[in-house]
Amino acid sequence: MPTDSLFRRVDAEGGRLITLTFNDQAFQVPSGLTVAAALLLAGVRQFRTSPVGGEARAPYCMMGVCFECLVEIDGVPSRQSCLIEAADGMRIRSQQGARELPFTAAEAVVMEVQP
Amino acid sequence: MNLEPVDVVVIGAGPAGMAGARTLADLGLSVVLLDEQAAVGGQIYRGIASASATRRTLLGPDYAAGAHLAESVKGATVRHETGASVWQVTRERQVHYLKDGRVRSFAAKAVLLATGAMERPFPIPGWTLPGVMTAGAAQILLKTAGIGPQGPVVLAGCGPLLYLLGWQYLRAGIPIAALVDTSRREDYWRARGHLLAALRAWPYLRKGVSLLRALRKGEVPHYTGAEQLQVDGEGQAQALSFVVDGQSHRLPANTVLLHQGVVPNIQFTQALRAQHRWDDAQLCFVPETDQWGALDVPFISVAGDGAGIGGAQAAALQGQLAALGLARTLGQLTPAQRDAQATPLRAELERNLRIRPFLDALYRPREENRIPARDDVTICRCEEVTAGDVRRFVELGCSGPNQAKSFGRCGMGPCQGRMCGLTVTEIIAKSRGLTPDEVGYYRIRPPIKPITLGELASG
Secondary structure (H helix, E strand, O other): OOOOOOEEEOOOOOOOEEEEEEOOEEEEEEOOOEHHHHHHHHOOOOOEEOOOOOOEEOOOOOOOOOOOOEEEEOOEEEEEOOOOEOOOOOEEEOEOOOOOOOOOOOOOEEOOOOO | OOEEEEEEEEEOOOHHHHHHHHHHHHOOOOEEEEOOOOOOOOOOOOOOOOOOHHHHHHHOHHHHOHHHHHHHHHHOOEEEEOOOEEEEEOOOOEEEEEEOOEEEEEEEEEEEEOOOEEEOOOOOOOOOOOOEEEHHHHHHHHHHHOEEEOOOEEEEEEOHHHHHHHHHHHHOOOOOOEEEEOOOHHHHHHHHOOHHHHHHOHHHHHHHHHHHHHHHHOOOOEEOOOEEEEEEOOOOOOEEEEEEOOEEEEEEOOEEEEEEOEEEOOHHHHHOOOOEEEEOOOOEEEEOOOOOOEOOOOOEEEOHHHHOOOOHHHHHHHHHHHHHHHHHHOOOOOHHHHHHHHHHHHHHHHHHHOOHHHHHHHOOOOHHHOOOOOOOOEEEOOOOEEHHHHHHHHHOOOOOHHHHHHHHOOOOOOOOOOOOHHHHHHHHHHHHOOOHHHHOOOOOOOOOOOEEHHHHHHO
16 A cells, blocks of 8 residues: 555544554554545555456545445445445455456346446 | 335435425424435535534635534434435335445435535546546545645636635645636636626625635636646546647646536436426536426425535525425415515525526536547546547437447446436537437436345345
8 A cells, every 4th residue: 555645634633543454454544534535545546447448546526426436345345435434443445347246146236237 | 115104305415405304394394314424514514513613714614604504404303314325216205225234215295305416527538547536526525534635736627616625725734736727718708798697696706706816825826728638647647738828738746636517416306207408508407397496296306406506505595495395285384384484585595596697607617628529538437438439329320328328338337327427418419419408318217326136135
């Protein structure tokens, strides 16, 4: 995980420090942030790669619209990290390309398929 | 499926939703307020309940004003469901949402949609690179996390939010490498026709001018009339390139914040098959409503920016008006009672909206930033479909946005067309020589938010 973050805190607010991992590397952030904000603050620049062209992607809208911030959280893929509050002990992983389908019915994501 | 009965479900806890829910509850109706976030506020007042006095001061009085609204909804008998992701609203007013991995459902007598606005897509070369964000996204980081960019940051585009963010950054001690303005001198000439009406809304105008003055005093390099914007970089934004008066510029930047206005979030009104029309002043689709925000779908109304961009104060007033309209429809008020309560609200709304024609004309996004001239610009970020792809689809006989899906999966990724819908409509309209109304929009189908089969089965 890069340490030269593109973001810094501009005020000293926020709760106690919590520990998360991103791709098995631990880092600490103040509580009360969304997962996306926590990752950006920690210096994560690339959240995932795109399914078609394998391009690097990172959060764009921070309000649940663009779905660029999708990551795996505690084993559940394709979570919108800008909508989920970071919690102590969360294990976060980047998503490479299309999410891997375990091919169990209970896990398949329902998406629109009709034209 | 367990359907819980309720008088009114309000979707979205921004200014329109908060004010609407409060009004409905005060009129004696049972109200559930559903919102995806952990707290009320919507995007404009995001984090308002938890922001300290220091952070509120930094963000400015317009943000701090939301605290009153947030308090008022807390004091009312409104049941606020946080972390609630609504994935379907039916024409029969069943509302299905996902919370904590489980599906829950309401059977509502009426529904108030207050899903607000989202940033207009800004499809330029390189806009998918990490480090490129909307100005709104950067502002959300400031509001909710108190974090801002370090290293060179460039703000590019046009519109009040861009200047407001710049002003907030300067107050927070965040240096801005440059403000790259896409509006031109002609835009000021075009907006002049609306100046008289705008002057009547003087406090708004003064606010805009003072923001720009504060930005200038901060000695931020300010480029105007910028064209041919392009973000350069390999796997990460490294610079913003653009042309002013025929001269090329390239500014190093790790963070590029784009903005060219906001547009209504019409996912629900579209999925409900409500009537929409193209608004040529605001360059977006808006749902058709009556003066109470009622759609052509019985007992379903829309308030706030989701019905056309009017800003936060107008949204709160529209929320109250829509609430009065629904309360009348549900028999809670007589028409006379409704109209008596509505009269002062309408007068205030009219004052609030006077500035809009001026802002819409002044900050009209340029065509080249809505309809990319270059074929290689990605427009559908999810499925990586380019502007050239869509133009090729049209040559092959693709007549509208829905056909573009089958031609090349455009609009079929996780965002379900939110990020490319307007662009696809405008590209196809221009290529075919038709109006956006004639071309139409994507046919939006539930689930509005992705949901797993396991979650679906949990309901």
